[in-house]
Amino acid sequence: MINITAFAFTAYPVTDLPRARAFYENLLGLKPAATWGDATQGWIEYELGDGCLAISNFSADKWKPAPGGPSLALEVADFDAAVSALRAAGVAFAVEPMDSGACRMAIVSDPDGNSLIIHRRNAKP
Secondary structure, X not given: OOOOOOOOOEEEEOOOHHHHHHHHHHHOOOOEEEEEEOOOOEEEEEEEOOEEEEEEOOOOXXXXXXXXXXXXXXXXXXXXXXXXXXXXXXXXXXXXEEEOOOEEEEEEEOOOOOEEEEEEEOOOO
16 A cells, blocks of 8 residues: 655646746736746746645646646635636636635636636634
8 A cells, every 4th residue: 555645736737837827926926936947838836835736838748737627725815805806817717706604615717727716714603
């Protein structure tokens, strides 16, 4: 049996690295922690707490964006402000903002159609 000790990172394939970086860095405010490659083809890592989100267009002929694939949930400090900023930027919502009782969430698409969950835990009663 394999002994898995932690999630190493979550990675999303992208087709246009500069466009993807503009979304993840300028709109979502993520800061690159590590970069490999160049401005047109590369691998970018963003550290988030104990985790890491990576975007890449390496192996673009074999690893393609998939709107129906897994989704990373990004915890935000202000859910309403995040939703407003995403709408103002013209980001597509696959699932409109909702309240489950435990959290508020919405599913949006990055420029390549990959799904991201914008999430805010509700205060515990």
